Amino acid sequence: MSIFDLPVSQKETGMSPRTSEQYKEMRESKRNLIMKSALKLFAKNGVFNTTINMITQDAGISKGLMYNYFKSKEDLLRSVVFQGINKLLVLFDPDHDGVLTKAELKYFIEETFRTIQEDIQFWKIYFSVLSQPQVLKIVGNKFWEILNPVSKILKNYLKNNNYKNPEIETQFFGALMDGICINYILDPDNFPLEEIKQKVIELYT
Amino acid sequence: MSIFDLPVSQKETGMSPRTSEQYKEMRESKRNLIMKSALKLFAKNGVFNTTINMITQDAGISKGLMYNYFKSKEDLLRSVVFQGINKLLVLFDPDHDGVLTKAELKYFIEETFRTIQEDIQFWKIYFSVLSQPQVLKIVGNKFWEILNPVSKILKNYLKNNNYKNPEIETQFFGALMDGICINYILDPDNFPLEEIKQKVIELYT
Amino acid sequence: MSIFDLPVSQKETGMSPRTSEQYKEMRESKRNLIMKSALKLFAKNGVFNTTINMITQDAGISKGLMYNYFKSKEDLLRSVVFQGINKLLVLFDPDHDGVLTKAELKYFIEETFRTIQEDIQFWKIYFSVLSQPQVLKIVGNKFWEILNPVSKILKNYLKNNNYKNPEIETQFFGALMDGICINYILDPDNFPLEEIKQKVIELYT
């Protein structure tokens, strides 16, 4: 058994079989409605070009209600970004303490590519936030906390597989994945994500 | 002769030795002063969090004067980005029609890493612009026009060196460089740019 | 029955007697408040010399609220002008298809003079708009649509009363009324509107 044995989708849908889509829809809180609209519009127009008005109209609620759920626009952005980060926590499971096998690394890479494709809206916002110094403050270093354990596990793997400089190699890997992500985001229709994935897997396993 | 035979720095400093710093300073037009301030502040605070007031105050001029030189804030941003892009044109010389040698590729990679370090302010703005959908429109596809010839040259090189899939390899290389750039930008003090550069050079030459 | 059988004032005041002034005041929407202030100030200072600030201060509301009701200053001006034009629609009833009697024409002229006096603010703005080429575009040709049926009816009347050149006579009549209006507007206290009205009535009936 490994950290990657249970894909995100299974975990998420791991609810009682009698839970209908309709019921799920009903239970979906206003809060999630708002965040969904925010995610969509932030990704589409950028954070600064998305007004509270646009979000509440898209969510079909009033401006005032939004402020019942979120302290401010900044709070909403933070919530949207953290929601995305938390979803990644499952993928980047920090509790893995053993040694990563080749198969597990392959699985990890595959999962990462899957999230790039699946959560493109989140990644758009995420990179937008990264490159907006003032916005970056909002998110703070939460992301690094998540990434750190992952990078440790990876470093160990690389050390065990006789890579000369595991520290540098880890940074290299991180940069590579960021670059792939940003390139896919900018032109999802033309970027050969699948082929690039194969090349990354070959390179590391 | 090669595309890399005349580095930017030589061309730029290729002025008469008796040209004093003071003279240079005097000749530096107001336009450049404004763009310098804009570059600095856009990079530091992000485009949206930088007001015309901040720029003109930093440049030591009045708000109105800025509008004598630039039609709008958008025009100023465009000018700043294009200035940076044009500076890259020398590096990414599109006129190279022969076959790239190993030494030339090494030189190209080194130059690319140099600009990442030297023009960090430009790259910050550039990635900020890339990840702001509404801002991206402003710059348009000028950048792709520049990058296209470069990617062709690289593709040829990879083909000639028996890489299996030059097309994919080229995209991979581009993504890698983007990722390195973005990682360096986010934490210039801790990112091991020099070591990463060596790894990239080893990988490709 | 005639086009002039129901004067504006009767229609407007044709509300239930128990409707108190206070109630009317209460129901008067913010939108009308703003338009009232705009009408007053546009007439007093001219469109260009009236700022949004002045209007909202006069209306006792905030700047932002004005933009909840009107898209822009231009939109506000358009609304004010159209409101005035629509008020005239009752007077210049385009549905009259029979032949104008002498009494009806007399009534029409009297009503026209009444509106000149009563809606002096509107007419000030109207002539101001007419003589500002750039502002004229805003209002467009709405007014001509209204005036056209009126001029047709008048032309018929003149034809039936053996005027030699009804077309020219109609234009003459229009010019005369415009001139009277503009002269009254410029100096309401000294222009002998009543006597001029009598002369016009004598001239045409």
Place this chain on the structure above:
Amino acid sequence: MSIFDLPVSQKETGMSPRTSEQYKEMRESKRNLIMKSALKLFAKNGVFNTTINMITQDAGISKGLMYNYFKSKEDLLRSVVFQGINKLLVLFDPDHDGVLTKAELKYFIEETFRTIQEDIQFWKIYFSVLSQPQVLKIVGNKFWEILNPVSKILKNYLKNNNYKNPEIETQFFGALMDGICINYILDPDNFPLEEIKQKVIELYT
């Protein structure tokens, strides 16, 4: 001999025959150049939508030079309007002290219609100024000083021709001419100025 015995054009061109067009052009001062451009642009775009920049560019001079000749934009407008008014002074000669003959009145009306056509730019500005309260202050009551003697002469004529109420008739005449002027200005191509002129002449002579 009468007040109308010497048409404007003769008076204006009453210069030495050896004065060539070229020479005239040369002697045409910068001041007139500026006023010419201002007249044109004020009439075309309205006073508020015409900037000093537009005027000086049209005149082919620098902004600074304009301020050598005119104290302010207001001063320029005043000068343009007064120049037009002074041109009218010849037409509305205040020195006529005898009794107006029918022929003279006919001539006066004809001259008035001629100026409406010939000086359409001036009249556009003039009515624009009239209907802009703030702008009206600029011109002041200069125009009324001119008009007063004319109206006296006209009043006398009407009295001598047994009109019942010369005072009212004079105001009526003035309003009529204003209305004709404004209607012609708004649509010079379609307004039947010549036919209206004939009607006015018939009416009064």
Place this chain on the structure above:
DNA sequence: AATGAATGAGAATTCATTCAT
């Protein structure tokens, strides 16, 4: 919980006017 009218600080932009050269 829900609404949306109301606020007002703050942003971009314009343009008449000045003044050193």
Place this chain on the structure above:
DNA sequence: CATGAATGAATTCTCATTCAT
């Protein structure tokens, strides 16, 4: 005379946020 770079007050408009209902 002539220039046009430079100024900054004034204006329109935006939008996150509040609050009475």
